Amino acid sequence: MDSNALRRVLVPLALAQFICSFAGSNMNVMINDISRDLDTTVQGVQLAITIFLLVMAALMIPGGKLTDRYGRKRCLTAGLAVYGLGAVLSAFAPGLPVLIVGNSILEGVGTALLIPPVYILATMLFTGVTSRARAFGVINGMAGIGAATGPLIGGLITTMLSWRVAFLFQALVVVVIFVLSRRYVRDPRPPDPSRPFDIRGAVLSSAGLVLIVSGVLAADNNVWLMLGLLVAGALTLVWFFHSVRAKERAGVEPLLSTELFRSRTSNLGLVTQNVQWLVLMGISFVVSAYLQVVRGYNAIETGLILTAATAGVLLASLSAERLARRHAQRSLVLTGFAVTIGGIALFLALLALSQQAWTFLPGLFLIGLGIGAMLTPSVNVVQSSFPDALQGEISGLSRSVSNLGSSLGAAIAGTILVAGITRTPERSYALALVVLAVIALGGMVAAAFLPRAAQSQAR
Template sequence: MEAGPPRRASGASRRVLLPLALSQFICSFAGSNMNVMITDISTDLDTTVKGVQVAITLFLLVMAALMIPGGKLTDRWGRKRCFVIGLTVYGTGAVVSALSPGLGVLILGNSILEGAGTALLIPPVYILTTLLFPEVASRARAFGVVMAMGGIGAAAGPLLGGLITAAISWRAAFVFQALVIAVIIVLSRQVEDPLPPDPTRSFDIGGAILSAAGLVLIVMGILAADDNLWLMLGLLLMGFLVLAWFFRSVRAKERAGVEPLLPTSLFHNQTSNLGLVTQNTQWLVLMGVSFTVAAYLQTVRGYDAIQTGVIFTAATLGILASSLAAERLTKRHSPRALVMSGFVVTICGIGVLLALVSGSPSAWRFAPGLLLIGLGLGVMLTPSVTIVQSSFPEAQQGEISGLSRSVSNLGSSLGTAIAGTILVAGLDRGAYAAAMVALAFVGLVGLGAAAGLPRGPVPIAPPAGAREPG
């Protein structure tokens, strides 16, 4: 039974936006703050830069692999329940990470538990934002707040993580995450689910396993590139074959009248498809640049956590400035223009990082490029999400939210994996330049996808219960 459109109470909407935005902030913070702790963690836990990179990448990968099932579970369990369960699992993982005696326990707490918790709590953030803000302007404003907090969390992660690590220890950064989660749980008591859960909705367990396994194999293949070329090719081939098996099973279930994990109708909307590509490349570039610059400063230049974090203030300021202007920019420019402009500015920032840093001993040479990257990403994060979420009606918000966040987090994990693999293969000036060139190329791919977006405003799907035709 389909529920009618929810009634929006502006006061309730404003109250619910704070815990949702804070949730996106802390999850993005967790994805980047470990970049400045590479030296401290590897020394304390008697591991290597490669080991810490694996932990960071696995955290992002677990999010990407479980985000689609997490989005699907919101229909069965309800958005509020998934949100609170995700927060609890995440908080538990943060505590385990803070107490970890070795790399294995750190991976359990940070990569597995925090990653799984994020996959449960993030889809409700985007579903609730979409449902509570049905008008174009109000939805753009709400997504602007959520995405600004996400971008700031990712960009400020190195700074805050560096400050906490230098002042106390890297373990205190995980205690900080647990404390923020506790605050969000308290604030979430005011969150009301606008639609009732539907326990009768089926859940495709086989599809969830296949989709997660395929994504894991692909990213693990990239991580294996610097160790064994044949292993890399084998893992990549297996990953693509498993994903092909997954999509074949989806089509078979649809023909049999069984609800799959991810309906193929989600991929029939060209505008949404292009928006997903831009989301993936945005987060790939952001996390790739963050890991590359942080690793280079610490391992080549010898900077400590706080010095490395301070350099990233430029990116944080850039994202903050452009995100705060999101609502005004949305009224004046089309999503296509904003996303294309964002990619152009971001690519220019990467170029500046390459041009100004070469041969210079000053870490402050990184600031102009990071500022441009922050400005570019802040401009396009909100319109990309709005494009995708607004392309589908309420009945598919759980599915498209899971897919959207999975694609974005897959981009984050690929960014760390690709950049990290290039750097670990040879942490010198040549490897740094190679990683930046690779990220600039990814930015060009995103720019090409953005060029295919509609020139005018993207219409919001009507709040009807019926699904789009497949």
């Protein structure tokens, strides 16, 4: 494909990632409006958000595997159709059960079907470190923008129109993606309907991830329940890997090849991906809650302040190709973590000096800049570590790891905030940010062990 054709392909892929990231964050500012309109509780709406996270995380690995059997473009199209149906159903939901079916179930399933093809197609179509960095830069930039602008756009639509219009907005974007993908996206390799699908592996992996994420989300309610769910999830995943090894020894193709875990470079890249999304979503949660609960800002004001982080993510993502030509992937990830930690420190320092709104902006911008700088090289390192034959599996695994990080970030931050460890709310929010900075430091240590020049194996 020529450069113009590749640029046209990139538009629907990036938009698909944008709308899924947007869906993961925009409902946070609609909770009160939805609960009043549907005559339910805030906890009921939070349950819908939680189920969405569970469905998405649990089905991402099976979703990636299905692309090998049914084709990347076909899975992308199916995911868009399911997601769009869920968005429309959510917009006209008469009550919480229908909202859960539309937003939590259908949009969650749709996301799990359409996101793996986005990264698989980008890996297959864009060859070479710099061109692939450009593609992943645009896609991950839209991911960061979707997550960061979700509260702002959702707040604007909810305040000016209705929360229902926000779901219609999602459906409209899905229609645009569908039209563009039908016109420009071509599957570079035909599907193989004869490839087996490991149903037992899909059930075990999904159940294990559901239990793990449920345990993390239960951390602020019941410690023993959290531990029980985490242990059950870990044991289920051990059973899953035992099943995978047994199938490989028998010469049967499993859901997830153990070859994916034999690459030290990929394993370290997955760790950095998890930490990046953990820190990004954790900071977004902490700062949003602080601005609304402590400072009393409304949804629009909170979203406007968070655009500083969005600007940082966008600037770094747009520079991904140029940075990839000049610097090793390892250096970019290390620098990204360092800038993010510096941004957190600057945020806390300025917060202690002044109560004015502008003091939030420099630190948030640096945080966005650091996160944006390392999102692309981390994905590039992981996806480029394997040939085309394993792209379906590694894409699903990569997205599951990232989604798990997002869930961990919100859960860890939320646990610290409600635990009442400190005497004042301000110190609790500061403590949450310090913990996230320490976790980011751990990601930086993992990045230090990445090879200085990771070679692409995708063919």
